[in-house]
Amino acid sequence: MSDRKRDERIAIMLALLSQRGELQVRFLPKGLGVSGATVRRDLAVMEETGLIRRSYGKVVATRRGAELPVSLRHSQNTEAKRRIGALVSSLIPSRPLVVAMSGGSTVGFVAKSLASRPDLTVVTNGLDTAASLMVRQVVKVVVTGGTARSLSNDLVGKEAEKALRSYRFDYAVVGADGISPEAGFTCHSKRGAEINRVMLEQADHKVIVADSSKLGRMRQAKIADIGSVHTLVTDSHASAAMVAALRKVGVATTTVVIPASGSERGRAR
Structure with a gap:
């Protein structure tokens, strides 16, 4: 998958987090139309850049409404x-x-x-x-x-x-x-x-x-x-x-x- 596609998926997940507060990881592959391995790689990128925090099968945004990296x-x-x-x-x-x-x-x-x-x-x-x-x-x-x-x-x-x-x-x-x-x-x-x-x-x-x-x-x-x-x-x-x-x-x-x-x-x- 290209970096552009990855960034689009990350933007979707951040928008969902803004609406819902947290996301269940197990539902993300089907919702995004990608494999579980792809979702895990995306979440790793988001965690490394300080956008999310992961725990017990859930992800939450570290700061709701925060400035996104320009690449996203x-x-x-x-x-x-x-x-x-x-x-x-x-x-x-x-x-x-x-x-x-x-x-x-x-x-x-x-x-x-x-x-x-x-x-x-x-x-x-x-x-x-x-x-x-x-x-x-x-x-x-x-x-x-x-x-x-x-x-x-x-x-x-x-x-x-x-x-x-x-x-x-x-x-x-x-x-x-x-x-x-x-x-x-x-x-x-x-x-x-x-x-x-x-x-x-x-x-x-x-x-x-x-x-x-x-x-x-x-x-x-x-x-x-x-x-x-x-x-x-x-x-x-x-x-x-x-x-x-x-x-x-x-x-x-x-x-x-x-x-x-x-x-x-x-x-x-």
Whole structure:
């Protein structure tokens, strides 16, 4: 089995744990459609990374609602993130621009869509973001210094903040783990929130990207107030009431349509 399939199974188990609190190991092979040996290997990976605790045929999450490793986030809501990335890249004009981009799985899809743009200079603290931008070797990529966070493969701290404050950005594209009109844009990590906040403060056009699972959630670290961001791009599974509330406070909220068939083309509304 590929690492992607494994990560998809782990994401499913974590979602179930979030709903139920604990899982019976003996039921997992049938539920996931794999062998008992495969489930045991998956659980070993989850235990090694501190996601679960095993005892007496059961597994429980070590921290419910905790930040997932970025490798697992890449396998969640992939089609939504791909379409968000394509739309955001179309919003950035085709002319010489300086763009700030954070780390994160959804921003990573924006980076993939921008990788063929020779007119861009992108400053990022995201190691995965930088790698995606460098694939075609045409975007000028500047990576901040800082301290690496292994969960998200990004750089944080005073050195990263200092590097970002030395620029003025035409656009900033930043991910968020939680979005609500009351709490604003939030994420799991206080240090990550500080970096994202600086990117937005230094940008003329502020863009947040997040799949619909992030709407209505609140995480511990605040990135920005809801009205301080110009544009949110999410997907069509977002609550209509939540989208309306965000638009009411001045956030231009665009949803990319996720069709029933993967062969259909996405649209924006």
